[in-house]
Structures are given as C-alpha cells and as structure tokens.
Amino acid sequence: MILKQIPIQHYRLLMFCYILLFVVSCGGNSSKKAEQKTSEKEAVVTKAIDSSKVILFFGNSLTAGMGLDPSDAFPAIIQTKIDSLGLPYKTINAGLSGETTAAGKSRISWVLNQPIDIFVLELGANDGLRGISLNETRDNLQSIIDYVKDKDSTTKIILAGMQMPPNLGPSYTEEFKMIFPKLAEQNDTYLIPFLLDNVAGITELNQSDGIHPTEEGQQILAKNVWEVLGPLLEK
Incomplete structure (x- = not known):
C-alpha cells in the first residue's frame, strides 16, 4: 500500500503539537519538582523550629x-541575648506573681506539659516574706x-x-539563705547564688514597693542568671 505524502503545512502543524506537548510535559515536571523543593524547604524550617530547645523559667x-x-x-531579656547569639533555644516565662513554693508544687504538674531542656526554679521569696516554716519551703522545693x-x-x-532581710531574725535569715546551696548540692543542680545580687536594697533599681526590680534592675537579674545559664547553652 502506498502512503499518501503529508502536506508540508500539516507536517509543521503536527511537529508543533509534539513540541508543545513536550514543553507542557516538562513544565509540569518542573512545577512538580519546584513544589517538591518548596515542601522540602518548609519541612526543614518546621524541623528547625521544632528542634529548638526549651528553657522554662518557673517562678514568682x-x-x-x-x-x-x-x-x-x-x-525575655535572656531570649533576646539567645537570639543575638543564634542559639537554638526558646524561653518560656512561667512566672506567677504571689507564688509560694507550696503553690508552685501544686502548679508544676500542668506547667510541664512539653519536653523541657533547662528548668530554672525561682521560688522561695514569698515564703520568706511570709515567715513560712523553713522545713516547708525546703520540702516544697525538693x-x-x-x-x-x-x-x-x-x-x-x-x-x-534567694536571701531575706534580717527583720525575721538572724537565725531565720541565715537558714533561709542556706536552703538553696544545700539543695543544689544534694540534687546536683546548678545554682545562681543570689538572683537579686546587686539589685536588692538599691532604691534606684527597684520600683516604689522596694521589692520588685525596675527595667534596669531586671537587666541585672538577667546578667546574674546568664552567668550560670550561658555556659550551658554555649556548650
């Protein structure tokens, strides 16, 4: 059988259709590859966020x-410093005004609702101000x-x-002060010797109540905390 010769214009049209089909097909593959790469990038970013370690500040x-x-x-000041250093940590402020060690003991179970890498325990000041039994404070912290x-x-x-002013008597004041280093030693934990070092009793670094630090005072607290916390993060 003899095939009829395809007119040149039909041939060109046929070739154009083949080329167009090929381009569309390749474009579709490229689009799929691009989408795949985008998804992979998003997955990496999500993984990076999820991989951030957590520092929980539990206090008053x-x-x-x-x-x-x-x-x-x-x-928050520490979080800013962490971000400036590019360290993979995020902080959670779980401080609650008026919190005693007894209240903290009751609250801890629902605060730890996610994995925590570093736990900063800042409680006891309100116990001291209320003259709560030293044994009770110690047992609650433990x-x-x-x-x-x-x-x-x-x-x-x-x-x-934490330390207390001497108005409750020298014996109570000294025993209260020693609760923290003794607990740290017994439990092999890290210790910030005195959170309010270089702030307590300094009028211009505290608010009108004479107890709570000003913005400048909080900067010094952050420095006191960082002296212990910083080396752990930079390792």
Whole structure:
C-alpha cells in the first residue's frame, strides 16, 4: 500500500503539537519538582523550629516581671541575648506573681506539659516574706525538683538562690539563705547564688514597693542568671 505524502503545512502543524506537548510535559515536571523543593524547604524550617530547645523559667513575680511589660522581665531579656547569639533555644516565662513554693508544687504538674531542656526554679521569696516554716519551703522545693527529674532525667535544673532581710531574725535569715546551696548540692543542680545580687536594697533599681526590680534592675537579674545559664547553652 502506498502512503499518501503529508502536506508540508500539516507536517509543521503536527511537529508543533509534539513540541508543545513536550514543553507542557516538562513544565509540569518542573512545577512538580519546584513544589517538591518548596515542601522540602518548609519541612526543614518546621524541623528547625521544632528542634529548638526549651528553657522554662518557673517562678514568682520576679520572673513574671511584676509592674513591667513582660518584654522587660529577665526571661525575655535572656531570649533576646539567645537570639543575638543564634542559639537554638526558646524561653518560656512561667512566672506567677504571689507564688509560694507550696503553690508552685501544686502548679508544676500542668506547667510541664512539653519536653523541657533547662528548668530554672525561682521560688522561695514569698515564703520568706511570709515567715513560712523553713522545713516547708525546703520540702516544697525538693518536691518540685523531684517532679522535674522524674518527668525527664535529662532536664538540667538551675536553682535561683534567694536571701531575706534580717527583720525575721538572724537565725531565720541565715537558714533561709542556706536552703538553696544545700539543695543544689544534694540534687546536683546548678545554682545562681543570689538572683537579686546587686539589685536588692538599691532604691534606684527597684520600683516604689522596694521589692520588685525596675527595667534596669531586671537587666541585672538577667546578667546574674546568664552567668550560670550561658555556659550551658554555649556548650
């Protein structure tokens, strides 16, 4: 059988259709590849966010930044420093004004609702101001430490030391002060010797109540915390 010769214009049209089909097909593959790459990038970003380690600050009004904007409290100041250094950590401010060690003991179970890498425990000041039994304060702090360890034995714990003015008597004042280093030693935790070092008793660094730090005072608290916390992050 003899095939009829295809007219040149039909041939050109046929070739154009083939080329067009090929381009569209390749374009579709390129689009799919581009979408795949975008999805991969999004996955990497999500993974990077999810991989951020968590620092939980668990305390009272000193941590919460009472009387100030939350961005001026020392946990937020530390977050700014962490970000400037490009370290993969995010901070959570779980400070609650008026919190005692007993209240903290009751609250800890629902605060630890996610994995925590570093736990900063800042409680006890309100116990001292109320003259609560030293044994009760000590036992409550120990219970909180035990709970954190039982939840995740790899969590690093930093205990913020606190001191009281001498109006409750020298014996109470000295014993209260020693609660924190003794607990830190017994539990092999890190210790901030005195959270309010270079702030307590200095009028211009405290608000009108004479207890809660000003913005400048919170900057010093952040420095006191960073001296212990910083080396752990930079490792």
